[in-house]
Amino acid sequence: MRGVVAAGHPLTAEAGADVLRAGGNAVDAALGAMLTSFVTEPLLTGLGAGGFMLVAAPDRDDVLLDFFVAAPSDGERAPLVPVSVSFGDAVQVFNIGAASCGAYGNPAGVHAASERYGSIPLAELCAPAAALARKGVEVNRQQAYLFEILAPITEHTAESRALYMPDGRPHALGEVHRDPTLADALELLGAEGPAPFYEGEIAAAVVEWVQERGGTLSRTDLAAYAAIPREPVRVAYRGREVLTNPPPSAGGTLLGYALALLERGGDGPPDAIELARAMERAQSERTPSFLDGLAEPGFLESFMASRLGSTTHISVVDDTGWACAATCTNGEGSGIVVPGTGVHVNNMMGEQDLSPLGFFTHPPGRRLPSMMAPTIVLADGLPELVLGSAGSNRIRSALLQVIVNAIDRGMDAQAAVEAPRMHWEDGSVFTEPGIDVAALEAAGYVIAPFRERNLFFGGCQAVERAADGTLSGGGDPRRGGAVALVT
Secondary structure (H helix, E strand, O other), X not given: OOEEEEEOXXXXXXXXXXXXXXOOOHHHHHHHHHHHHHXXXXXXXXXXXXXXEEEEOOOOOOEEEEEOOEOOOOOOOOOOEEEEEEOOOOEEEEEEOHHHOOXXXXXXXXXXXXXXXXXXOHHHHHHHHHHHHHHOEEOOHHHHHHHHHOHHXXXXXXXXXXXXXXXXXXOOOOOEEOOHHHHHHHHHHXXXXXXXXXXXXXXHHHHHHHHHOOOOXXXXXXXXXXXXXEOOEXXXXXXXXXXXXXXXXXXHHHHHHHHHHHHHHXXXXXXXXXXXXXXXXXXXXXXXXXXXXXXXXXXXXXXXXXXXXXXXXXXXXXXXXXXXXXXXXXXXXXXOEEOOOOEEOOOHHHOHHHOOOOOOOOOOOOEOOOOOOOEEEEEOOEEEEEEEEEOHHHHHHHHHXXXXXXXXXXXXXXXXXXXXXXXXXOOXXXXXXXXXXXXXXXXXXXXXXXXXXXHHHOEEEEEEEOOOOOXXXXXXXXXXXXXXXXX
């Protein structure tokens, strides 16, 4: 078996598999899948989004490539526009509009990863995604659900309605979504790299369009943007080493802390109460001093030592020992679609999960403290489990439980991903069917039950290498996930 790809859409996963068949490595495959996800999963990622990529490769240093959204310039801005998105059993408020737009990172991240690790030219990786954007993608059940629940955002502007609601309503199951302008932009990225998106004609058009509508994103913000390589968080767990997203991102640090708490608790699989307590303690650490400290040198080491004594995702493993976990998000999108650019700008400045101390409190140029945490579990130095998730503030809970399912409970990747989930937040435990609610209630927790599995609990995509070298994957049914094996 030459490799395995898990992603949030069957065509996304298959695009990565095609790259592996063509001789690419795990990073090439993740990039091919990522570019395709801009077409197949258009509401949650794209050229106006940002993300992270974690890479582990034989005889090379493990690296987390940070290309997440950065705070834009200060200045007078229009009000954020609040919209409510219903997940059926829970409603979450998001904020959109031009004021929610931060400096995007995906074009820079794609190029940096290709330059640093790639073996296939970027233009060759962009071409299939561009062709797919022109041809169009048939809307599947999960994407139809996303078009439906995110309609309050896509109907925000005439440009967004024209792209995502051409018939005056959200795309329905079986209809075709096309974006020829995105196709042009992907070809431009392949031919010229990121320069047009940060210093050239695309950057100029985006900035002018956003500023005319009350945003503060500037030419200076984009020109100063660059992807940043970082040393991953490293946490010991059950005789393994877990690599995940370091500061200034928040999610990886809190995930590592929760895993360390479980490691201290004993060797057996943690029960629902132990998981809830670990989630609660991790969330309680997200204080003003924690958020302020994330950008300071040495914060990770001091945070862990003082306590422990010492929204789409793509996972890929290939047969040479390379592993890649890439998580990207547009938030829910700002509703600001810039004509002629292929860019739907992110709404990260309006994401309450990223601004718990208040909106617009991050200084210009600061990477926002994302919950995204692409993660690789190493056993004897080799990738055993590669995973990541969408899901806003529920990301770290999803990843914690999938790791526990795979490592502590011995589940294969698909079973670990499909198993019921829970999430602690604001004094309540949100649960899917199958969680031991009675035990949690007896322990004093307030339960907020869902009637069925739901996207609210994240969309985790995972791949796994068994002890005998067999590769497998788990695509999250909550997110329309899919797995592609390359033999």
